[in-house]
Amino acid sequence: MRRQLLWLRSDLRVHDNTALAAAAQAGPVIACYLLSPGQWRAHDDSPNKVDFWLRNLQALRHDLARLNIPLLLREADTWGQASEVLLQLCQTLGIAAVRVNEEYGLHESRRDEAVKRRLAEAGVGFHSHLDQLFFAPGSLLTRGGTYFQVFSQFRKLCYQRLASALPACLPAPPAQAPLDVASDPVPEELPGFAPSAAQAREFWPAGEKAAGERLAGFAEDDLAHYHERRDRPDLDGTSQLSAYLAAGVLSPRQCLHAALANNRGEFESGGPGPVAWINELLWREFYKHILVGFPQVSRGRAFRAQTEALPWRHAPADLEAWQQGRTGFPIIDAAMRQLLATGWMHNRLRMLTAMFLSKNLLIDWREGERWFMRHLVDGDLAANNGGWQWSASTGTDAAPYFRLFNPLAQSRRFDPHGRFLRQWLPELAQLDGESLHEPSRLGLFGAPGYPAPMLDLAASRERVLEAFRNLPGAESAQASTASRRSEGDA
Structure with a gap:
């Protein structure tokens, strides 16, 4: 079995990580993450967000170490450099295939296509996996074969599909045999990305453990009253999980299963609190599909x-x-x-x-x-x-x-x-x-x-x-x- 390279992006976790699970089944895994400060600036990514990524990478490095998976960091200042940086890494490490979880948006799609072409020229495979969505964009269409533009119609079809085939949550893969590759240190901070929000680190602790505890606490204590309290900024009535979802420290499947477990397994029926929160997960899904179906919104139009x-x-x-x-x-x-x-x-x-x-x-x-x-x-x-x-x-x-x-x-x-x-x-x-x-x-x-x-x-x-x-x-x-x-x- 030949080595697999897990290219991490917005999927900073070991549990329910589709690409990680597929890579572990195909061969020994090495993980990598690309630091792209120039691209982050071009996309207006906040220093608070970059700081959150780095803190979660530090936590993920420890989680991967328990699985004997080294985490390597490389710099590709812009995504235009990603294909050459990854190719060099693959050639140095003897990588057979690169595994990624799909990302959406015009620049993300162009980056991945360029990487796929460059790796193919060198005989290295490239496999992308559905992970941050329940459904692949293009798999939920109107009767006329077009992307939905109305949420209520999109939501109705989502409910039908989820009720008939609920996606499972994958466990973390078992520990593999140790490799002769050492993990890289994760920097505490990057130049130009010092966090500007004084309370961000306190408000957003890093790591899967912290994210899972927040999800479990919300599902157990607050979900039933979510519909009543969600609009009150003076109350802790929301899940406060958005940063973990954006960075992929939690998967939407983990959130859905937590909601269903507290709603007797029901979607549209059952408690109004869980139903309202599941709808918010589907709003998140809806807007990702819009990015793909209507790329002008990625162009600032x-x-x-x-x-x-x-x-x-x-x-x-x-x-x-x-x-x-x-x-x-x-x-x-x-x-x-x-x-x-x-x-x-x-x-x-x-x-x-x-x-x-x-x-x-x-x-x-x-x-x-x-x-x-x-x-x-x-x-x-x-x-x-x-x-x-x-x-x-x-x-x-x-x-x-x-x-x-x-x-x-x-x-x-x-x-x-x-x-x-x-x-x-x-x-x-x-x-x-x-x-x-x-x-x-x-x-x-x-x-x-x-x-x-x-x-x-x-x-x-x-x-x-x-x-x-x-x-x-x-x-x-x-x-x-x-x-x-x-x-x-x-």
């Missing part, structure tokens, strides 16, 4: 082409106020400060801050998408782009353009006691009641040390509605979108 004509404002001062949490709207500012401090933001607040930027401020959603990616520890192209385009009403299955969250009403509804606001806005901590949610009620100058609202909500709402109404074909497109949302989409 709007899914709905007509929305490229929106008259976005160039307003650097307003953009910076939003970025730094100085808008004068407490729920927006608290959310943005949470992002800066932890590298993470509650999902309800991601929608709320995205709508505020793209609709109230009428600033291009791509500015917000980029800012999020540059700070999120769980930054994921598909999910981040899908969420931003949904909020901005430019994407697939998007919110109707006339849907615009009111930050004051959202604050009162989802942080009724003001605990979240006080945590992130200490300058408002002494305020009570309506003054906390809307400090401008205190008078002309509002609360000391806190900015006045940067805009009039009613006027900004009318401005964005007028912008959408003036788009070509706006009435028919939005009528169709409104009809789809009324069908019960999540």
Whole structure:
């Protein structure tokens, strides 16, 4: 049996790792990871995310060592260098085949095709495996043979397929005989990627063990009430597993099995908490399929082409106020400060801050998408782009353009006691009641040390509605979108 090279990417675990399991069956395994700082910068990957990767690689190195699998690190500054770096490694180590778990996105696909061609020229195999999704893109299509553009229809077919053939979770492979290859040390930090979020390391402990404990705790203690608490940023009502899923420290199959185990094995029936959370796993799946079916979203383009004509404002001062949490709207500012401090933001607040930027401020959603990616520890192209385009009403299955969250009403509804606001806005901590949610009620100058609202909500709402109404074909497109949302989409 000849040596197999496991090329790790967004799959930093030994349990339920499809490519690792296949490699272990084919021959002795050596694992490798490519450090690509130039590519990460080009993709706006945040230093918080890179730091999380490195910390998980350190943990994975120990897990692989127990299996006698060495972990090698090589540098390919950009993905254009990956084929030569991997070929040289394969020739040095006597590798018969490279095993990978599939990744999605235009650049990822081009990288893997280039590597496959270069290895084939040298007689080295290249095998890719389905791992971070339940279903391969292109295997779930409409009756017309096209990719789904409406989540509710996509979800229905997912439920049918999963109920008839639930994907299993694979165990870690058994330890292999030791090899004469030593593992490389994993750097603590890379130049230019010092984490910017002071609390990120505390909030996101590394390793499969930490991820598994968080999943088990959520499934056991919080999943049943997920549907009731998921929109409350003042409560620990979400799973807080997104970073582990993005880095592949957990698989979606492990999450699904944990949910089903606490929902009597049921998908659409059973407890509303598990059903709501399974739907979130399927949203994640949906946006990955969109990347493949509609590659323009990987190119920074709007899914709905007509929305490229929106008259976005160039307003650097307003953009910076939003970025730094100085808008004068407490729920927006608290959310943005949470992002800066932890590298993470509650999902309800991601929608709320995205709508505020793209609709109230009428600033291009791509500015917000980029800012999020540059700070999120769980930054994921598909999910981040899908969420931003949904909020901005430019994407697939998007919110109707006339849907615009009111930050004051959202604050009162989802942080009724003001605990979240006080945590992130200490300058408002002494305020009570309506003054906390809307400090401008205190008078002309509002609360000391806190900015006045940067805009009039009613006027900004009318401005964005007028912008959408003036788009070509706006009435028919939005009528169709409104009809789809009324069908019960999540």
